[in-house]
Amino acid sequence: MKKLLITLFILLPALWASAQENGTNPDQATGLRADGKIYVVLAVAITILLGLIIYVIRLDRKISKLEKGQ
Template sequence: MKNSLRSFILLVLGLLLPVWHAVAQSAANAPEMADTLRQDGKIYVVVAVIAVVLAGLLVYLISLDRKLTRLEKEVHNR
């Protein structure tokens, strides 16, 4: 029992420590691109473009769902 608990703890530590180390390294090396875009005020342009693309996809999916619902009703009524 003690041996299996010890091996489980070692396994968890062996898996978590490298991940924790990688996260700590990435936090220390923050991307310069985001800082540059934020300083220049262009980050808002990037966010706006992403929002427009996602809104377009949402509108397309809603219209596609309405067309599909209409076709399903049409087929069901025949």
């Protein structure tokens, strides 16, 4: 029961957020998409995420190597 409540607590805000309608024509690009800057934002976000993933993998390998050595 506790897992179900936690799951609902996490999923309900996502459902409420997706239920909102923008009310604009989806063919009209606005904001960052109109200027083409969204691709820059996306590239920076992907670069940061890849860097973090590589860092965690390298750190895990170093820790595993230290654990085997002792």
